[in-house]
Amino acid sequence: MPSLKDLKTRIESVKSTRKITKAMQMVAAAKLRRAQDAAEMARPYTERFNAVMGALAASVGDSDSAPKLLSGTGKDDVHLLVVMTAERGLCGGFNANIAKLAKQKATELKAKGKTVKILTVGKKGRDAMKRDFGSLFIGHIDLSDVKRIGYADAQGIAKDILGRFDAGEFDVATIFFAKFVNVVSQTPTAQQIIPAAFDAPEDGSAEATTLYDYEPDEEAILADLLPRGVATQIFAALLENGASEQGARMSAMDNATRNAGEMIDKLTIEFNRSRQAVITNELIEIISGAEAL
Amino acid sequence: MAETMQFDLVSPERSLMSAQVKSVQIPGADGDMTAMPNHAPLITTLRPGILTVETEKGTEEFVVTGGFAELGESLSVLAERALPKGDVDQATYEAMVDEAQAAYNQTKETFKNEPGPVDDAAKLLADMVAVGGHIGLSPKQPSL
Numbered sequence: 001m002p003s004l005k006d007l008k009t010r011i012e013s014v015k016s017t018r019k020i021t022k023a024m025q026m027v028a029a030a031k032l033r034r035a036q037d038a039a040e041m042a043r044p045y046t047e048r049f050n051a052v053m054g055a056l057a058a059s060v061g062d063s064d065s066a067p068k069l070l071s072g073t074g075k076d077d078v079h080l081l082v083v084m085t086a087e088r089g090l091c092g093g094f095n096a097n098i099a100k101l102a103k104q105k106a107t108e109l110k111a112k113g114k115t116v117k118i119l120t121v122g123k124k125g126r127d128a129m130k131r132d133f134g135s136l137f138i139g140h141i142d143l144s145d146v147k148r149i150g151y152a153d154a155q156g157i158a159k160d161i162l163g164r165f166d167a168g169e170f171d172v173a174t175i176f177f178a179k180f181v182n183v184v185s186q187t188p189t190a191q192q193i194i195p196a197a198f199d200a201p202e203d204g205s206a207e208a209t210t211l212y213d214y215e216p217d218e219e220a221i222l223a224d225l226l227p228r229g230v231a232t233q234i235f236a237a238l239l240e241n242g243a244s245e246q247g248a249r250m251s252a253m254d255n256a257t258r259n260a261g262e263m264i265d266k267l268t269i270e271f272n273r274s275r276q277a278v279i280t281n282e283l284i285e286i287i288s289g290a291e292a293l
Numbered sequence: 294m295a296e297t298m299q300f301d302l303v304s305p306e307r308s309l310m311s312a313q314v315k316s317v318q319i320p321g322a323d324g325d326m327t328a329m330p331n332h333a334p335l336i337t338t339l340r341p342g343i344l345t346v347e348t349e350k351g352t353e354e355f356v357v358t359g360g361f362a363e364l365g366e367s368l369s370v371l372a373e374r375a376l377p378k379g380d381v382d383q384a385t386y387e388a389m390v391d392e393a394q395a396a397y398n399q400t401k402e403t404f405k406n407e408p409g410p411v412d413d414a415a416k417l418l419a420d421m422v423a424v425g426g427h428i429g430l431s432p433k434q435p436s437l
Contacts, residue, residue: 045305048303048369
C-alpha cells in the first residue's frame, strides 16, 4: 500500500503529464489545420497535372520510343521502396503503420526472388525498418530541419530517386505514405511512381477526345513532364503525410489526455480512501486509549 | 464586352490566380504566345519568363520558372514556381539565377560530350537571366 506522500507525488506527476499531452494536442490541432490547408492548396495542381499526363501518356501509349519513366525498363527485378514517415514519434500508430505496410511489401517481394532496396524519408521509418531490413538501405533523406514542407523538398527527393533510376539502380519505385482520410483515420498507402501510373481521366468522354496541339512535340513534353510528375507525386504524398501525422498525433494526444484524467480520478479516490483510513485509525487509537483508562 | 475565358495559374504549393481573362501571354518553350478565348487546344511547356494576364480590370504579371500550360476551353498554367512580379526582389531573383547556374554546372559535369542537355541547361540559365532585365532588376551575369 503506497503511502499518502507517494500517492500525492504520483497525482502531481500525472497532472503535469496531462498538461503536456494537452498542450501537444493543441499544437497538433493548429498544425493540422495548416497541413490540411497546404494539402488543399496543392490539390488543383496535382489534379490538373495528372489529367494532362493521363491524356499524354494515353496518346504516346506503349510505343517503343516512350520514355523509360513511363514504360519502365522492361524488367521488374529490382524494387525501390521509398518509405516516408515522420521525423518525430508520439503520434499513435502513424509511423508503425507505414513501416508495417512497407515491411510486408518487402517480405513479399523478397519471397518472389526480387531485389529490394529501401530509401527512407523521415527518421522514424528508418528506425522502424532498421532491424529487419537495415542491410537493404541505400539512403536516407532527413527532413528534420524542414519547418514547412515545400515543393523544393519534394524536388530534392525526386532528384535523388531519378538519379538512381538513370544510373540503373532499380526498375520499379513505390512510395509508402499515409493518406489523410480524417483526423482519426489515416490509411497507409503504397503508390507506384516509376514507371508512372496515371489514372485515366474520370470524365473520359470530354478529356480524351480533345485533340491537343503540342509545342514542342508530344515526346519532348512528356520527357520534360515525367520527372516533374515524380516530384509532384512525392510532394502530394509528403503533404498527405504531414496532415496525417498531425491528425494521428492529435488523436493520440487526445487519448493520452483522457487516460491521464482517468488515472488522476482513480488515484485521487485511492488517496482519499487511504487518508480516511489514516484518520479512522488515529480515532480508534485515541478512543481505545481513552477507554483503557 | 470582349470575350473572356477561365484562367487558372497554379503552382504546386498554391493557386495564384483564378479569374475570367481576356488574354494571357505565355512564355512557351518555343517562343512567346498569346492565348485568347477560343484558341485551338494546345499543350506547351514553359521557359522561365514573364506571364502577362490581361483581365477586364487591368493586367497582372507573374514570373514563372517552367512548367506547362494546357489550353482548351479554359487555360490552366501549371508552373513549377510562380510569383507575382511585385514579389520578386533582387535577392529572390539572384537565388533563382544561382539555382539555374548550379543546374547548368552540374549538367556540364554529367554530360561532357553531349551538347544536347548542356545547351538546354544553358538556355534555361540565359532565360532566367533575361527575366531579370524584364522586371527591371539588374541582371546577374552568368558564367557559361
